[in-house]
Amino acid sequence: MITLKVDNRTIEANEGETILSALNRHGIHVPTLCHMEELPPTGACRMCVVEQEDTARLITACSHPVADGMVLSTHSPKVLGARRMIVELLLSSHPDDCLYCSRSGKCDLQQLAEGLGVRRRAAGEPAPSTPMDVSGPSIIRDPSKCILCGKCVRTCEEIQGVSAIDFVGRGSKATVAPAFDEGLNVSSCINCGQCIIVCPTGALSEHSYLDEVAAALADPETFVVVQHAPAVSVTLAEEFGARTGKDVDGQMVAALRRLGFDRVFDTSFTADLTIMEEASELAHRVATGGRLPMLTSCSPGWIKFVEQFYPDFMENLSTCKSPQQMMGAIIKSFFAEREGIDKRKIVSVSIMPCTAKKFECQRPEMGREYIPDVDYVLTTRELGRLLRMYGVMLPSLEPEQADNPFGERSTAGKIFGASGGVMEAAVRTAHFLLTGKEMDEPQIRPLRGLKGVKSLKARIGDLEVGAAVVSGLGNARAILDEVRGGRDDLHFIEVMTCPGGCIAGGGQPLGADLSAIRARMKALYKIDRSEPIRTSHSNTSVKRLYEEFLGEPLGHKSHELLHTHYGKREVMT
Amino acid sequence: MPTEEVTNAEEIEQILADHAGRSRDDLIPILQEIQDTCGYLSREAVTSVGRYLNLPASKIYGVATFYNQFRFEPLGRYHIQVCRGTACHVKGSAGVMDMVINEIGVQPGQTSRDRLFSLEVVACMGACGLAPVICVNGEFHAKMTPRKLAQLVAEIRQKESSNAE
Ligand code: SF4
Ligand code: SF4
Ligand code: FES
Numbered sequence: 001m002i003t004l005k006v007d008n009r010t011i012e013a014n015e016g017e018t019i020l021s022a023l024n025r026h027g028i029h030v031p032t033l034c035h036m037e038e039l040p041p042t043g044a045c046r047m048c049v050v051e052q053e054d055t056a057r058l059i060t061a062c063s064h065p066v067a068d069g070m071v072l073s074t075h076s077p078k079v080l081g082a083r084r085m086i087v088e089l090l091l092s093s094h095p096d097d098c099l100y101c102s103r104s105g106k107c108d109l110q111q112l113a114e115g116l117g118v119r120r121r122a123a124g125e126p127a128p129s130t131p132m133d134v135s136g137p138s139i140i141r142d143p144s145k146c147i148l149c150g151k152c153v154r155t156c157e158e159i160q161g162v163s164a165i166d167f168v169g170r171g172s173k174a175t176v177a178p179a180f181d182e183g184l185n186v187s188s189c190i191n192c193g194q195c196i197i198v199c200p201t202g203a204l205s206e207h208s209y210l211d212e213v214a215a216a217l218a219d220p221e222t223f224v225v226v227q228h229a230p231a232v233s234v235t236l237a238e239e240f241g242a243r244t245g246k247d248v249d250g251q252m253v254a255a256l257r258r259l260g261f262d263r264v265f266d267t268s269f270t271a272d273l274t275i276m277e278e279a280s281e282l283a284h285r286v287a288t289g290g291r292l293p294m295l296t297s298c299s300p301g302w303i304k305f306v307e308q309f310y311p312d313f314m315e316n317l318s319t320c321k322s323p324q325q326m327m328g329a330i331i332k333s334f335f336a337e338r339e340g341i342d343k344r345k346i347v348s349v350s351i352m353p354c355t356a357k358k359f360e361c362q363r364p365e366m367g368r369e370y371i372p373d374v375d376y377v378l379t380t381r382e383l384g385r386l387l388r389m390y391g392v393m394l395p396s397l398e399p400e401q402a403d404n405p406f407g408e409r410s411t412a413g414k415i416f417g418a419s420g421g422v423m424e425a426a427v428r429t430a431h432f433l434l435t436g437k438e439m440d441e442p443q444i445r446p447l448r449g450l451k452g453v454k455s456l457k458a459r460i461g462d463l464e465v466g467a468a469v470v471s472g473l474g475n476a477r478a479i480l481d482e483v484r485g486g487r488d489d490l491h492f493i494e495v496m497t498c499p500g501g502c503i504a505g506g507g508q509p510l511g512a513d514l515s516a517i518r519a520r521m522k523a524l525y526k527i528d529r530s531e532p533i534r535t536s537h538s539n540t541s542v543k544r545l546y547e548e549f550l551g552e553p554l555g556h557k558s559h560e561l562l563h564t565h566y567g568k569r570e571v572m573t
Numbered sequence: 574m575p576t577e578e579v580t581n582a583e584e585i586e587q588i589l590a591d592h593a594g595r596s597r598d599d600l601i602p603i604l605q606e607i608q609d610t611c612g613y614l615s616r617e618a619v620t621s622v623g624r625y626l627n628l629p630a631s632k633i634y635g636v637a638t639f640y641n642q643f644r645f646e647p648l649g650r651y652h653i654q655v656c657r658g659t660a661c662h663v664k665g666s667a668g669v670m671d672m673v674i675n676e677i678g679v680q681p682g683q684t685s686r687d688r689l690f691s692l693e694v695v696a697c698m699g700a701c702g703l704a705p706v707i708c709v710n711g712e713f714h715a716k717m718t719p720r721k722l723a724q725l726v727a728e729i730r731q732k733e734s735s736n737a738e
Contacts, residue, residue, distance in 0.1 A: 163629030167639075169638045169639070170638070170640075177631075179616075179619065187631075188629075188631075
């Protein structure tokens with residue numbers, strides 16, 4: 001144990017940790033801009049300076065290790081002056097349009113300026129506006145708002161292993177952009193939105209479809225259907241200032257009805273359906289010597305990643321569509337027929353924790369007769385905005401139930417929202433399909449938690465199954481490279497693009513740290529603990545859908561509606 | 574046109590093969606050699622270098638744009654270099670730069686759509702006695718003025734259009 005003297009208080013610190021980590025643990029807040037929780041510090045922004053009293057030097061708290069007997073001040077006049085100057089300099093070329101900015105109220109730069117008492121432009125004038133990149137289906141770039149902190153570049157490279165963007169140019173001309181300054185739509189960007197989450201300003205935001213959805217809701221000629229993903233109900237409350245990890249499933253359903261949606265369906269229903277198809281597909285591959293390990297296919301950023309970086313693994317991808325697209329497909333087929341609604345009149349909206357889903361619903365594979373199965377995807381954040389715009393105050397609503405026939409779900413479908421959840425749900429059902437019995441204990445501990453790589457060896461009937469769960473595509477890269485290199489103990493790999501899974505998706509409420517993400521995850525597992533129907537194959541609505549319409553898993557109708565194929569994709573990588 | 578690209582691909586292969594160590598430290602020399610041979614760094618070139626050194630295209634583009642010497646568009650038939658060294662600066666090369674941009678309608682590093690002109694800024698051409706100086710396809714033009722420049726460009730345009738007929 002080491003002791004430091006900070007602002008005339010003595011605090012304890014651990015050998016080798018940074019000043020910032022010691023201060024944070026003791027509730028002393030030091031502002032940061034370039035610091036990233038899980039990655040080594042770069043010391044680029046100097047926002048986190050503290051004064052070392054004996055030398056009167058300013059040092060960066062995020063990158064300096066603690067030393068025994070250090071005497072520090074975190075808010076001396078020198079410190080505050082330096083921080084303020086940094087903010088003033090950053091603002092000197094920044095546009096003055098906070099009022100119109102998508103990040104207003106959630107912007108770190110705005111909050112720092114406010115907190116440090118910056119009340120007027122100290123220097124320079126707003127840089128001439130640069131064109132925004134609105135080419136992508138999911139992500140909008142507004143380079144004029146960029147302060148070059150580098151967090152997006154690091155996330156894209158070090159967490160996601162994609163490197164779609166990097167610093168371009170030098171000095172006052174520097175920007176962050178894809179290779180050759182191209183639009184994101186033709187770059188290797190997989191649309192994950194993790195860069196939006198880490199960006200301190202409005203330089204990155206989601207491509208919003210709020211106007212389109214609002215127009216559909218107002219149009220009496222259309223029948224507007226909405227589905228909501230498993231991970232949304234445990235984060236939406238954050239948009240209304242609630243504590244993290246609060247589940248508002250029923251209130252959200254009520255809120256969606258108030259907005260005017262004609263039907264509210266639960267994507268967890270098609271998560272159960274996915275499990276029926278995917279577990280059957282795995283069993284079929286094992287039985288017929290098909291390509292293994294099978295890779296999950298519900299995360300659209302990951303699909304694009306395979307298409308462009310690992311085309312040799314295309315055959316390994318499960319042919320199952322994602323739950324969003326399965327729901328889209330059965331809404332505009334079975335549901336439309338049953339209700340006697342012309343499918344061209346249906347506007348199918350989905351609420352997702354994800355920005356890549358916006359890309360997914362526009363894929364040409366995801367529709368029939370040039371009619372997309374899902375028309376618009378809104379993120380959790382956009383739903384928050386829509387509710388505020390319509391004056392629907394979520395916290396005051398009485399909970400309601402989602403609609404039949406796609407409103408029922410098991411908790412297995414619900415835990416899809418956390419990394420490891422798909423695998424856990426699949427193992428529960430595979431166990432039943434192969435042995436005819438339910439598992440004694442459905443909870444599978446090794447598959448839970450926020451670790452980027454998890455694995456499981458399990459005996460299901462006569463079969464020794466090797467399973468791995470990875471999230472964050474940097475981790476996926478590592479495991480695919482192992483398989484390429486000859487690793488052969490794996491049958492099934494679950495891959496989620498975002499670290500931790502959909503609860504930490506690129507469309508989720510901003511400002512969540514690791515403990516918030518842990519709370520979101522806990523909320524899902526609490527639901528799993530507290531409800532009786534915990535396996536996808538016991539979802540009675542899923543059973544009925546097979547009886548009335550689909551026939552059987554992997555059957556003819558399933559193939560037509562619920563499965564698809566992907567192809568190699570040429571982009572600059 | 575296609576033949577030109579095929580040759581380039583082979584030349585790029587050769588350049589890469591000369592750096593058999595595949596060391597990332599070779600990135601800049603490789604890019605320089607490619608530019609010397611092909612006149613610019615094409616998308617294909619950047620992709621091949623990326624595959625070879627196991628570096629993402631965005632990174633290579635980022636590194637290359639850090640330096641002024643690299644261009645990403647093929648040279649025009651008339652490549653104009655404007656000197657921005659100290660002597661030329663004192664003699665008003667910033668104005669010359671603006672004039673050139675105005676006359677040919679492209680920014681430094683770019684090539685006009687008709688592939689007639691391309692523009693490059695250079696630090697010092699070692700011709701300070703001629704300041705402000707520009708260089709067109711290797712030929713120096715001393716003590717540039719708006720009149721001289723307009724004339725020069727007009728001559729080139731005329732020559733090209735009579736050639737075309
Ligand atoms: S969305 Fe994901 S892949 Fe695209 S630039 Fe951002 S971090 Fe990279
Ligand atoms: S886009 Fe955002 S995260 Fe990326 S460098 Fe600019 S300010 Fe930082
Ligand atoms: S947060 Fe410490 S230097 Fe940026």
